[in-house]
Amino acid sequence: MKLFFILTVLLLQIKAEAQTSASSVADSLYTIGNYSKAINEYSKVGGLSSALQIARSYNAIGNYEKAIKQYQYVVDEDGTNQLAQLESGKLLLKMNRFEEAKSVFTNLTEINTDNPEFQFYLGEANRNLNLLEESLGQYKKAISLDSTHLRSLFQLAKYYTIKRERDNALKYILMGLNFYENDVSLINLHALVLFNDSQFEKAIPLFERVLELGEDKDYVYEKLGISYNKNWEFKKAKEAYTILLKRDDTNSQTYFDLASVYQKESKLDSAKIFINKAMAVQKSIFVNGYSHIYRP
Template identity: 70%
Template sequence: MKQVLFVVLLLHVFKAEAQTSASSVADSLYAVGNYTKAINEYSKIGNASAALQIARSYNAIGNFEKAIAQYQFVTDENPDFELAHFELGKLLLKVGEFQKANVVFTYIIESNAENPEYYYYLGEVLRSQEQRNASLSQYKRAVGLDSTHLRSLFQLAKHYTIKQERDSALTYIEKGLQFYENDVAMINLKALVLYNDFQFENAIPLFERILELGENKNYVYEKLGYSYTMNWEFDKAKQAYNLLLNRDDTNSQTYFSLAKVYQKEKKLDSAKIFIHKALDVQKPIFAEGYSALANIARDQKDLKTALKYYSMAHDEDPLDARIYYNIATVNDQVGTDLNAKLAYYKNFLKQYPNEHPYFYESVRKRIRELKEEIHFAKE
């Protein structure tokens, strides 16, 4: 009897050693990216860990269908294998199987409610399903469990930045920056929050820091250039916009931005040069170019030229209320026919009844004044 037990024990030892050897070979193949051979070796072992490695190998190859099938096999056979569920959920999210991913992450949260990663990924699933409020709730749960969970902090900060809810956005941004002060994404969000809040002086060092950290993107130069302009740092603004033109000299918006810098400096002839350059590269020509020329003519007290360009802009974009408002006000300045002036303002109210309160009230006030002038002129 003792000899039988010894033989059985010996067989188990040999089997364990064989599995260890086969696992080492399979792991070595997997480590160097030889996934197909690794799958063949793992299939000889027959335990849960090897089955998981087969799923990972299919995933690494890019055969997501087989990977998902293998993960599902592993989780069906081993319902408590949390890691396999987690990886399955992430893969389902990756391939767009959002409802299935939702089920998986909900399941593992029920079994382990203390892992912030699970809430983050459930948040990502819900965001992909366009369930924004539900996704925010999951990100907040992740942050509640781990105040340094940077990806959840980023998603929350991004949401409130887009919504232009300044205080909420900055709350999550600052939490992220306390954990990782050089996180480019968080610095970028903070810069955008301040930029959208017209705090250009405070936004400038953040955009500069983004460039220092290697985020050498056009939009950074665009917003930095505008921030310099609004902060009266005209030379720096020109430098930012010229760097953009060195990258792409066919972008009309950059020329328009440079023109605005010169216009603020009261260098109106230089501003006109850049507007004409913008028009040269802008096909078709849009209303912005004509409006810019009209604004400069107005600054130069050349109201007839301004009216000509505003009219050309209106032809290009008849839906822009601001352009027609400018036509009405300039015509009011240069015209002599009170009834013609009144007609422009009345037409403004008719064509643009839901515009900004300033325009609406200004026009109504001028209509009352013109009616009084016409009445007294008749008398």
């Protein structure tokens, strides 16, 4: 009997060591991105930890349906596994399965009321379901739990900027910038709020900062051109519009805006040149469109 006990213990030890070795091999494969082989190795190990890693591996290689099934298996076996639910909910959002994602994050916010991430992702699900009031409420809950939650601050700031609710927009923008002073998205929103409020002089350095931080987009030059013009900085306005025309010389509005700068400088001949260019571009677009519509 004693010998049988010893043999049983030895066999269990050997099995545990083999599983540990197999798990180490699987983890190594996962770490270096060899996900398909990692899946095979995790399958040999078994257990919920391996099942979660298999879900992550399927997610990494883009086999989202299998990843979701694997996450669901883990959750079905262990309903307290918040990490598996979080990762599956985020993947469901990525797959545009918003109702299912909402269900996952609703459950998470109920079992863990202190996690701002769960509130944020529930807000994302509601936003994509066009449940705007609900989503705003979730973002605000996230901020009440963590006043530095940048993504929630951005979503609120963006919403109120679009709605032209200046005070509310600035409230969340400045909260974010207080912690993340170089966040280009918030700086951009700050500039847009001031621009929309016709505070062009204050908007200019913010748009310039957006460019410095690498957001080299056409709309920034467009807003800067208008702001420079309004602020009587004609040289800079022309430079901004020149950049836009180098990128796209078929935009009639850019020619009209440039003409406006020359008009304010009382350089009417130059203004006329750019007005004519704008009209020529519009005529060309009209003729091209007309020919497509009436082509036999």
